[in-house]
Amino acid sequence: MSVATPTAPEAAPAPALRTALRHPAVRKLLLLAVLAAILVPIVNAKWASGSWPHALTVDASGPLGKASDWIIDNRDSHWLFLYFFGHISNAIVISVRAVYLVLLALGWAGVTAAATLVAWRVAGVRIAVTALVSFAVTGLLDMWVPGMQTLALMVVAVLASVVIGGLLGLAGGLSDRTFRMLRPVLDTMQVLPAFAYLLPVVMVFGIGVPSAVIATVIYAAPPMARLTALGLRGADKGVLEAVESLGATGRQRLLSARLPLARKELLLGLNQTIMMALSMAVIASMIGAAGLGDRVYQALSAVDVGAALAAGIPIVLLAIVMDRTTGAAGERMGAEPSGPKWLRSKAAWAGVAVVTAAVAVAGRLAGSQVWPASWTVAIAAPVNDAKNWMVDHLYSGVPVVGGTNDWAGHFTTWVLDPIRDGLQDAPWWGVLLVVAALAWLIGTWATALTSVLAMAAIGVLGLWQPSMDTLSQVLAALVVTLVVGFAVGIAAARSRRLEAVLRPVLDVFQTMPQFVYLIPVVALFSVGRAPGVAAAVIYALPAVIRITTQGIKQVDPSAMESARSLGATSGQQLRQVQLPLARPALLLAANQGVVLVLAVVTIAALVGSGALGYDVVTGLAKGDLATGLPAGVAIVCLGLMLDRVTQPTARRARKGA
Amino acid sequence: MARSLKGRTGVRTRTALAAVSGLGLLAATGCGAADMTKQSSPYVNAQGAKTVTLSVQTWVGAQADVAVAKYLLEHKLDYRVDTVQVDEVPAWDALSQGRVDAIMEDWGHPEQEQRYVKDKKTITAAGGVGVIGHIGWWVPKYWADQHPEVKDWKNLNKFARQLRTPESGSKGQLLDGSPSYVTNDKALVKNLGLDYQVVFAGSEAAQITQIQQFAKQKKPFLTYWYEPQWLFNEVPMVEVKLPEYTDKCAEKGAADPSTVDCAYPTTPLQKYLNTDFVKHGGDAATFLKKFKWSKDEQNEVSEMIASQKLSPEAAAKKWVEKNPSVWKAWMP
Structure with a gap:
């Protein structure tokens, strides 16, 4: 005892250090610090710090310019185009045209009847009514023909995505090696902003519907592939063994056991594919998708928010109908089909076809096939008046709080500028180190390596400065989104009434095309980076609020019960039980938030946010591969890095994006 | 054993499906060469209507040209008109491929003019819009x-x-x-x-x-x-x-x-038409070639569209009713 006393003060730091060292985070950081201590002086001596060294960049504009010239000169003569791309493009044109002609032949009465009956059969009365109302509203807004064009394009794009995604998923579900190869690729594709896909597709296929369909498929197929693979792999081992012991062949096992067992995942995949395809509807209009998206795009270039909204509402309604129908089909799996008796029988699908045909013929006999022009309502003018009133009263000179324009100015000067300048002036190896540390702390050394390589790729492309500009906007928008989103999400989790009020609002905001937000935010916040940040926050908030609310509500009730029995106040319960237990959900919300914010911040180049998005817009507008493609790749790298540093362990199925 | 079986099934199913989809594609498109540059939009000529596709540029002056041309084509010449919004340079590309039939207002793109009008001859110049x-x-x-x-x-x-x-x-x-x-x-x-x-x-x-x-x-x-x-x-x-x-x-x-x-x-603003359209476009091509108006006339329509918030169609209708002497000269 007496011997131990004098040594105690000396021994005290050792166990502290040892426990600290046992903590993996500290070990990782320490290793990284050692690595940095060795590498930084070398790197610094060779290339100096500050922005990415010029010696380490590769100028790709020469070869890219040549590639684009080659494509244009050979598009009508080279075999690659004549016998490969040409057939793909032709097949798309023929399929879209076929669907479009069928929709036109059915007429508005037939299409509405078919949609309502199908929804009734698979999803129940309420959703059938939603479908009926949605199609009627599309007609009322005088959007029938563009609506059918978009629907035809969507049908083809979704079918192609399901087939391609399904095949990839099947391969991944049946072979471990394919799964290991596919998984990271699919995970990554899902977080990339759609904007980055447009230019390469347009270079090969030219402006028009084929490009739009292909860009949509690239964007929408990954969730189908991922969920198919996961569903097949998650099949109950016991059932599989039972089937095998019955002597079933491989194919029989697949068709009779594995696929049916994975039905829920397959339907969820279909649901996500549809939602992602619809979210491309407007973006794809930049490369000639026509239909509703084009109406939104045209209206916005005439600064006509009302007309843009009139075309945006049918997109939202279409999305809601399809989401609810496939969602309900997944939930009711195995339950009795709904609807009146004739709809429930085995021959129901024939019944649906017969009734649809009858209604279509009746519609034809009654006169018009397209929606009658006299049954339309013009909403553009009142919407524009409302927007103007809002802008007039909020823009500037509001007493005490100042106008939105003043806020935007302060936000730019006090928040965006310092972050941007800080990032741009920071030594490039410093940025890499921070990225490595963050990614390693939250994931594995592989995540850290991927993130660092992604950032290095940006530097090599010579786009370090604009990328740091984009990154600063993403960070600022993310902070605002998370602060507001967590606050509202927590409030909604604690008040049933608030949640009920929020739900439809979130639904609409989540499916509304991002483009519709862009013009009102310019009117409120002036041209520049501030409106881009505002649009990004509006777009990302619904997902963050929703995930937060769900996460907090799913906290184990027994934990809450015991906290309450210990006399914890409501605030204590929140801080000490709900928030810590909901941590995975909050992290997921941050991850979702960052992905959505990046998508909008790049599109916001259309309202003056500059940086990487501006290069992509320029590339698209001028058909300039050399400007657009490297910027697109840099956005992809940025997205990859941001996703990796915010993504803890297993990823959950995500929706939209 | 189980594992190898699984793998083989996967491969077999995949090849079968790939073969089926490949066959479907070929059946749909025929076996020969498919020239992308000759494929038009899937929405044209639906149900036997004669269709003209016009490229709309983002600025309102070009929208006014298109609105009036569209109104006259639809109401006086019985065409169906589709409009597609495309940026300037890609519009040249689309015009060359026949995805659109006409650009109604071009502000001068010497590089594209050299490539498509002079070298490839897929685009034909169709005279000035009449506006500088x-x-x-x-x-x-x-x-x-x-x-x-x-x-x-x-x-x-x-x-x-x-x-x-x-x-x-x-x-x-x-x-x-x-x-x-x-x-x-x-x-x-x-x-x-x-x-x-x-x-x-x-x-x-x-x-x-x-x-x-x-x-x-x-x-x-x-x-x-x-x-x-x-x-x-x-x-x-x-x-x-x-x-x-x-x-x-x-x-x-x-x-x-x-x-x-x-x-x-x-810059005197120019119109351009797809060369095939000039040959086979009939009245529509002749009409678009003759289309020519003044700065004030264009501005009248632009203003109705952009500041009075009339739909392009309504603005065009109003202008056409007021100025028959101008547009009658464009009729084939």
Whole structure:
């Protein structure tokens, strides 16, 4: 005892250090610090710090310019185009045209009847009514023909995505090696902003519907592939063994056991594919998708928010109908089909076809096939008046709080500028180190390596400065989104009434095309980076609020019960039980938030946010591969890095994006 | 054993499915060559209607051309008209491929003209629109009235302070529009030694919204803008005189765009048609070739569309009813 006393003060730091060292985070950081201590002086001596060294960049504009010239000169003569791309493009044109002609032949009465009956059969009365109302509203807004064009394009794009995604998923579900190869690729594709896909597709296929369909498929197929693979792999081992012991062949096992067992995942995949395809509807209009998206795009270039909204509402309604129908089909799996008796029988699908045909013929006999022009309502003018009133009263000179324009100015000067300048002036190896540390702390050394390589790729492309500009906007928008989103999400989790009020609002905001937000935010916040940040926050908030609310509500009730029995106040319960237990959900919300914010911040180049998005817009507008493609790749790298540093362990199925 | 079986099934299913989809594709498209550049939009000629596809550019002047042409084609010549919004350079590409039949207003793209009209001959020039386009720098009239000296570029630096915004930082803001528009502004600012920062609005819509907002506040601004444009009716603007445009300066600029130090040229706006459409387009092609009107006539329609918020169709109808003598001359 007496011997131990004098040594105690000396021994005290050792166990502290040892426990600290046992903590993996500290070990990782320490290793990284050692690595940095060795590498930084070398790197610094060779290339100096500050922005990415010029010696380490590769100028790709020469070869890219040549590639684009080659494509244009050979598009009508080279075999690659004549016998490969040409057939793909032709097949798309023929399929879209076929669907479009069928929709036109059915007429508005037939299409509405078919949609309502199908929804009734698979999803129940309420959703059938939603479908009926949605199609009627599309007609009322005088959007029938563009609506059918978009629907035809969507049908083809979704079918192609399901087939391609399904095949990839099947391969991944049946072979471990394919799964290991596919998984990271699919995970990554899902977080990339759609904007980055447009230019390469347009270079090969030219402006028009084929490009739009292909860009949509690239964007929408990954969730189908991922969920198919996961569903097949998650099949109950016991059932599989039972089937095998019955002597079933491989194919029989697949068709009779594995696929049916994975039905829920397959339907969820279909649901996500549809939602992602619809979210491309407007973006794809930049490369000639026509239909509703084009109406939104045209209206916005005439600064006509009302007309843009009139075309945006049918997109939202279409999305809601399809989401609810496939969602309900997944939930009711195995339950009795709904609807009146004739709809429930085995021959129901024939019944649906017969009734649809009858209604279509009746519609034809009654006169018009397209929606009658006299049954339309013009909403553009009142919407524009409302927007103007809002802008007039909020823009500037509001007493005490100042106008939105003043806020935007302060936000730019006090928040965006310092972050941007800080990032741009920071030594490039410093940025890499921070990225490595963050990614390693939250994931594995592989995540850290991927993130660092992604950032290095940006530097090599010579786009370090604009990328740091984009990154600063993403960070600022993310902070605002998370602060507001967590606050509202927590409030909604604690008040049933608030949640009920929020739900439809979130639904609409989540499916509304991002483009519709862009013009009102310019009117409120002036041209520049501030409106881009505002649009990004509006777009990302619904997902963050929703995930937060769900996460907090799913906290184990027994934990809450015991906290309450210990006399914890409501605030204590929140801080000490709900928030810590909901941590995975909050992290997921941050991850979702960052992905959505990046998508909008790049599109916001259309309202003056500059940086990487501006290069992509320029590339698209001028058909300039050399400007657009490297910027697109840099956005992809940025997205990859941001996703990796915010993504803890297993990823959950995500929706939209 | 189980594992290898699984693997084989996967491969077999995949090949079978791939073969089926491949066959389907071939069956749908035939086995020969498929020339993408000859494929039209899936929405044209639905149910036997004769269809013309027009490219609409983002600025409202071009929308006015298209609106009137569309109205006349539909109501006087019995065509169905589809419009597609495409940016300028991709529109040339689409026109060459026959995805669109006509560009109604082009502001001069010598490189594309060389490639498609002269070399490949897939596009045919169809004469002028009758409107002369002019690009320049403009300030609002209410501000120029107070400070007449702002109308000369040499005095611009004196006003840089007044034109600062959060985006331009310590310099004055020169507002630019869409990246697709022809602009030398960055070179001009540098070569003329101006204390200004070019801020790109990113799209014309954003630029117009910003100008309207400045005008409401009676704030000074300096913007890249062009004539004819309906916005002048709503926000009167005065042009800032830049160093005179000369052939020498143009040659220098053509060689290296970063050396430009003079004003923009004036451009007679042109129409272009797809060559196949000219041959087989019948009345529609003849009509589009004859289409020609004046700056004031175009502005009348533009203004109805953009500031009175009439739909392009309603604006075109109003104008067509009022001016039969003008459009009757375009009829085939």
